[in-house]
Amino acid sequence: MCTMICKTAAVQGQGKGQAGWIALTHVHVAYDHPVQAPFEHALMLDFVNEAAGPEARLVVELSPEAARALLRTIEEVLVAAEAQSSVGAPAGAGER
Amino acid sequence: MYTYEGMLAETLTMAGHNGDLIEAYLARPLGMIQVPGVVVIHHMPGWDEWSKEVTRKLAYHGYAAICPHLFSRWGPGRWDDLAAAARAAGGPPDAQVMGDIAAAAQLLRTQPWANGKVGVIGFCSGGRHAYIAACRVPGLDAAVDCWGGRVVVRPEELNERQPEAPIAMTKDMACPLLGIFGNEDTNPDPAQVDRIEEELRKYGKQYEFYRYDGAGHGFFAVDRPSYRPQQAVDGWQKVLAFFERYLRTGAAGSSR
Numbered sequence: 001m002c003t004m005i006c007k008t009a010a011v012q013g014q015g016k017g018q019a020g021w022i023a024l025t026h027v028h029v030a031y032d033h034p035v036q037a038p039f040e041h042a043l044m045l046d047f048v049n050e051a052a053g054p055e056a057r058l059v060v061e062l063s064p065e066a067a068r069a070l071l072r073t074i075e076e077v078l079v080a081a082e083a084q085s086s087v088g089a090p091a092g093a094g095e096r
Numbered sequence: 097m098y099t100y101e102g103m104l105a106e107t108l109t110m111a112g113h114n115g116d117l118i119e120a121y122l123a124r125p126l127g128m129i130q131v132p133g134v135v136v137i138h139h140m141p142g143w144d145e146w147s148k149e150v151t152r153k154l155a156y157h158g159y160a161a162i163c164p165h166l167f168s169r170w171g172p173g174r175w176d177d178l179a180a181a182a183r184a185a186g187g188p189p190d191a192q193v194m195g196d197i198a199a200a201a202q203l204l205r206t207q208p209w210a211n212g213k214v215g216v217i218g219f220c221s222g223g224r225h226a227y228i229a230a231c232r233v234p235g236l237d238a239a240v241d242c243w244g245g246r247v248v249v250r251p252e253e254l255n256e257r258q259p260e261a262p263i264a265m266t267k268d269m270a271c272p273l274l275g276i277f278g279n280e281d282t283n284p285d286p287a288q289v290d291r292i293e294e295e296l297r298k299y300g301k302q303y304e305f306y307r308y309d310g311a312g313h314g315f316f317a318v319d320r321p322s323y324r325p326q327q328a329v330d331g332w333q334k335v336l337a338f339f340e341r342y343l344r345t346g347a348a349g350s351s352r
Contacts, residue, residue, distance in 0.1 A: 028180065039321065053172075
């Protein structure tokens with residue numbers, strides 16, 4: 001089934017795609033039929049610059065297990081960074 | 097003596113809902129006249145290679161088929177990028193999709209090689225659109241819903257883009273309906289398919305449903321793990337026989 005599950009968060013950062021580096025404004029997080037990954041459904045991260053048109057994007061399609069592993073790894077890295085006092089409070093990010 | 101087989105397949109620009117210019121993919125057999133038409137409604141992953149394969153498959157079987165790009169308005173851009181933008185926006189409004197389908201049907205109907213009959217076939221979200229088109233797009237001669245989800249919906253699932261439950265439109269269905277479903281699907285699940293059948297029977301609509309064991313959602317899609325060749329081969333036979341009956345041999349649906 002098409003789940004139509006998709007949420008969007010504002011982000012700050014840069015990403016490199018087909019057109020080189022782009023400033024990222026949002027990430028769409030979806031769980032639905034992927035385009036390329038060989039799964040019936042995938043966790044899709046679609047980093048975009050909304051002002052730069054639909055092709056200004058970086059996309060990954062992950063299995064749910066891979067997505068959870070990514071989530072854990074990001075958290076571990078941020079905790080390690082916080083331990084070195086090099087990560088401040090989140091700024092400019094929020095779900096919409 | 098060999099039999100000639102030829103096909104023209106091409107992208108074109110057509111006027112869709114509200115006269116908006118959108119992309120479409122057309123495939124038709126060459127050397128034939130009195131050709132029936134089929135509008136192919138792509139699924140939520142987009143106007144992809146498989147949707148175009150389906151369009152050519154129908155042309156191979158003697159139909160002029162057109163697959164309008166329902167996400168064109170998010171472009172210009174590559175189909176997969178536009179599909180991502182459409183998904184993030186919650187998909188195209190039903191009214192807009194119906195306008196695009198009506199325009200594509202009219203394009204087919206008015207060609208010099210056409211026999212004037214036009215059906216629709218849709219997959220996944222496109223199956224839902226096919227169900228709605230059977231109720232809302234005037235002049236269709238047949239509709240095929242392949243595992244369309246959200247035909248049965250809870251009121252809280254309705255929104256501005258999808259304001260009405262398709263099942264609530266059933267009384268207005270104006271052409272014969274063929275439904276193809278996998279019994280392992282979760283949307284629509286077998287209970288929802290039962291509910292749709294109940295509604296079709298209640299209003300005396302002409303329909304055929306085929307429900308396959310060992311198959312879930314999207315089991316025609318050769319490029320996905322959901323592909324089930326045995327069930328898909330049988331399902332395609334049912335689809336082609338249905339279109340043959342209502343689009344080529346002149347049988348008229350009694351729902352009209």
